[in-house]
Amino acid sequence: MMEMEPKKIHKRHVKPRIFLMLLLLLAVVFSSVFVAFNLFVSNYIRSNVETQLDDLVKDFGIPNDAPPDKPKQDGIDLPDLTGQRKNKIGARGEVIILDSGYSIKSYNEFSINEDLDELTQIASYLKEKNVPLEDARYVFVDTDQGEYYISSVEDTKQPGSYFVFYVSVAGLNHLVDTINLAMAVLVAAAMLICFFVANVVASSITKPVKTLSSFAEEIGKGNFQRKALSFQDVEFDELGEVMNQSAEKLDAYDKDQKAFFQNVSHELRTPLQSIRCYAEGVEYGLMDPKKSGATIISETDRLSELVEDLLYISRVDSLTGRVELRENDLRETLALCAESLRPVAGKTGLAIKFEFDDNPVLLSYNEKHMYRAFSNLIANALRYAETTITLRCGRDGDQVAASVIDDGPGVSAEDLPHIFERFYKGRDGKHGIGLAIVKSVVELHGGTITANCDKGTCFTMRFPAN
CATH class of the missing domain: 3.30.565.10 (Histidine kinase-like ATPase, C-terminal domain)
Structure with missing residues (x-):
């Protein structure tokens, strides 16, 4: 049966692996924070704007007679929004009046934030999107001048005229973009920090590993001398001590093996020399064959017993944990x-x-x-x-x-x-x-x-x- 070749593993150095792991961790954390922050802020802004638009429609959508000091255009009364409630995001609501053809009939000339071009773009956007002005709710309007949420309601006193209440969120979105940019800058700085951290961490790992690897190589060459090793990390220090203990055991085993073979050689040589001596004596007629034969048999039995014991103890040594x-x-x-x-x-x-x-x-x-x-x-x-x-x-x-x-x-x-x-x-x-x-x-x-x-x-x- 053919053995399957092991899959080739793409080997990499520790330093780039640690750097990539830190980058991956940083990317996951930043992505999570970025998505969570933008979702939260977006929902928070929308929730506050919707509440403010609801209040504007409810409180000012059906205006009473306007006081004489409030602005009038073409005999159309603009709702007085000065009494609108403040919201948590600090955005102020405004109002314009459009006719059914999306033309501006009235607007607040004293508004600090808006001008006529801006209002014209809002009206054009609504017309382009064919937004129904009778009861539009929380429509997002994106123009060159800014970003808005609008709600509209028909003027009951003048059919065909519509109050369009709007809240600008351009400033808030700009703030969010600025925060996102700041986070991106922080990520870039964090990447540089990750590079230096990876370098330091990798060095703290690879240096002890190289030292232990060199020690292992010495052990492989038969140099079992104990080596003084000291590391800051407990795990490396424990590994170094284990390797020293292993080296000592290998040294003892090596010495035992050498002594074993020396003793075996001696124990085998003695009966073999005796057998040879008596055999030569018989061959040359110097010894009595009967007595020499008895001695040769005795020495052969001794030799067989020794060999049997050696084989047995060798088998026992190899049976550790498998008996x-x-x-x-x-x-x-x-x-x-x-x-x-x-x-x-x-x-x-x-x-x-x-x-x-x-x-x-x-x-x-x-x-x-x-x-x-x-x-x-x-x-x-x-x-x-x-x-x-x-x-x-x-x-x-x-x-x-x-x-x-x-x-x-x-x-x-x-x-x-x-x-x-x-x-x-x-x-x-x-x-x-x-x-x-x-x-x-x-x-x-x-x-x-x-x-x-x-x-x-x-x-x-x-x-x-x-």
Whole structure:
């Protein structure tokens, strides 16, 4: 089956990515503020203008007789708007009178804000849009002179004449445009700030990354020396410490591997040299073939056992987190292992004593590997015990404990800290792999193993209870 090629990823530097992200954030925020501001202001202005036009139509749309000091044109009375209520936006309402043909019949000559051209444009716009003057409401008028909202009503005293009330919003719209321009300028300034911020932030990220990358490269080259790293950011500082710890572990592992191969070479060389020596003696007629053959077989068995142990511990090391576990009674596995070795104990006159809990000692473990660990411990006890080997198994609080105890001379204080190290051989030791296998199996199951030598030697395994 052909493997699919991974998709090519377009790689970019951190700095432009941060800058683009900041720009995107700025664009989203500004757009949201711009739209919300303009919608709010537009609705606010329209709402106030509509209220003002409604008041003008209601209060002045059907005028009474105008006082003599108010302006008159062609005998037509203009409504007096001096008493109009003030609105929140500060815009003042005005009025003109149009006939049905949209011609101006009257207007306020004393208006400060409007002139005749402006009023003519309003009338022309209404005529162009064919706005019905009988009851127009809130019509937006956009001319060259300005922007307005208008409402109109027919003059009941003079049919064919229409009061057109209007409010100019040009000044307000100009203010809104000015604010929008100011916001645009602020955005431009913010873009410059974003550029500098992106540069600073990117530098604060890329510099530690480059330092850690260089450190990782050194580790890859086999230089596991601890490096003094200090960063302002906690995350980078923690990463640096983790990398230092990893380097120390790799250094220890590398040294262990070198020592392992040196010890393996030594342990393999000794029986091989012995086999070669006896084989050459037989070949040249210098040694008795029968005795030499027995020695060669013995050394071959020793070599096979060593190779088997090496392969086994290698397999255990590679099984971390992937071993199949089943719930079993730990007493049964320990008893079964002891019974298989009872003939060996009988040959040397050793007794095997059981001190087990009455209730099942349930634990999830791999029976094959646990059997091997118990076998190594009991075999070790058989070499050193004088009269009795005691096996214990039971619950100890929230733990499961299993012990193998012999009544021999015990391990010396000098050897005790090193007995679980690979290839470490104490007094009368074999090749230094057996107890290392036990430790690996126990750790594979999340447990611990200890040894003490108060009376003989006691090896105790402890596991978290199910």
